[in-house]
Amino acid sequence: MGCTPSTDRSSSTSTPEPENNNSVKDSNFLPDPKCQVQIRLSPTSSQVDEDGAGRPARVEVKDEAEERLKTGEEGENDLEEEGPGHGMLGVLGTEEIQGFGPDHPFEDPNFPAEPSSLYFSSRNEDELCLYTWVRPKDLVPEPHIFVDGTSRRDVVQGVLGDCWLLSTCAALAKREDLLYRVVDPHQTLYGPEYTGMIRINIWRYGRWVTVIIDDRIPQKNGSYCYARCLDPAEFWVALVEKAYAKIHGSYEAIEGGMPIEAMVDLTGGLAERYELKDSRKHKTLYKYLRKSFSSQAFITCSRKGDWKMSHKADSNGLVQGHAYTITGLYRVHAQDLGRICLLRIRNPWGDKNEWKGAWSDGDELWSKVEEEKKHEMGLHYMNDGEFWMEFFTDFCNQFEEVSICTLGPDFDHDGQVDSAKYVKIIFGEWMTGMTAGGCRNDLNRFATNPQFLLNINQAEQDEDESGAADPKCQVIICLAQEHRRSQRDKKVKMLQIGFCLYRAGEGENRLNPHHFLYNYDCGTSGPYINYREVFGRFELSVGSYIIIPATFEYGVSSNFMIRIYAEKPIDLKELK
Structure with missing residues (x-):
């Protein structure tokens, strides 16, 4: 994988490729003894190369970027884009x-x-x-x-x-x-x-x-x-x-x-987006949807297709490039069919434009379900835009993504909102020529980005199931770019953003290019993408870490906010 960002699948534009300049002069830094040749870390691509006899191994990182997909309902006249005001x-x-x-x-x-x-x-x-x-x-x-x-x-x-x-x-x-x-x-x-x-x-x-x-x-x-x-x-x-x-x-x-x-x-909650293109993840996603819905999370889904056709439904009764609300999830036993995983979905048009395939209003398959169960599900046949679909065979083929919003952190990704005892919010700025260093494809520039020291402290009476001191802490880190408009006829351009997490060095010092050259990150938010907010879940040991928020491109000015949710006491401050 290289450093060239992928192209928006709904347009012909692409993101400029930044200068790839990872060259940093050798120093006395020693490589991580766990380093092996040709190691790849997800979600970014990291590999370790042998520099030669008697020389330490370097961590070569090639950051990638993606373009957010068009939603499907954009108007014909796009707003003129400008920088933040x-x-x-x-x-x-x-x-x-x-x-x-x-x-x-x-x-x-x-x-x-x-x-x-x-x-x-x-x-x-x-x-x-x-x-x-x-x-x-x-x-x-x-x-x-x-x-x-x-x-x-x-x-x-x-x-x-x-x-x-x-x-x-x-x-x-x-x-x-x-x-x-x-x-x-x-x-x-x-x-x-x-x-x-x-x-x-x-x-x-x-x-x-x-x-x-x-x-x-x-x-x-x-x-x-x-x-x-x-x-x-x-x-x-x-x-x-x-x-x-x-x-x-x-x-x-x-x-x-x-x-x-x-x-x-x-x-004011935390929202996640899941694409449906990988069928291997459908079973896990359905379980997560069920648990999330039982915890009163808010769930929407978007249909793939040509946004120019979003003003009318296709032969299946669905609208291309359109967002729907998931209003219910049930597993039912159907005669001769076994257990069926169903979703109840609502079209915000609120009219007769509904799914016409299997399990649609009045479909004969409903005769295989007991009347008591149908009453429990609130089944009705009305031209109100609400309908049922089978998750695996129809929904995953017809829809492109699912978005889930919870009112608090879900550390273990089980659909249940967990108690976040400790929450920190801090604001920062990427400034052209000063702190807008771009991604790790140029480590010298990357090191100029804002850096934040996160200290995870051991909580009192903090033990695991065996009664021993629990050294791990579940942490969610969110990075949001300032998105608000300043002028009525212009919008702020969404930047491709992301963050990296590293172990802190000695004292409260900023990390320099040599550190990035010889040390792995502890995790990232994934490929840089032009979402308003990106985040990641991490299981971290008690200790000190450095969070580095960045844009994919170098020299782009904007403001940003970092939110951190943790199970243990935390401190957060910017390193000047």
């Missing part, structure tokens, strides 16, 4: 929020009822004249944010390709307490306490922030065309979508995205 579009503002009421409702000056809030690309005047902005109280006599609690069936997608957001909304709807943290249910849309102002809470870059919007929502030709609730008097879906549109610059700007990002934004 102040990054608080839609959140910071000095607008007065006092003195509003039924006779003088709030009008958001930062996201006005104008075409610029709908589109960042140009539109003809005739099309723009079709849109009007109305308040819920002008649509129904008694509008509410929530009606009869929350349900996955509340969510109905509109004309926007933002299923990445709406599939997450549908998953979150099963937890009223969490959804109410995002949208306070005590806010009113009519009556004497009405102000026209709505507060939506979103987790952004390490903290919860409040996005203030007005309750005006756009209509086209007299009917609401964006995301909505199934009940005409319920409006939480439309308001969450509007808040998202505001922090991205416009409604058009939220076409195309990744469910794992929306999951983190609405929960």
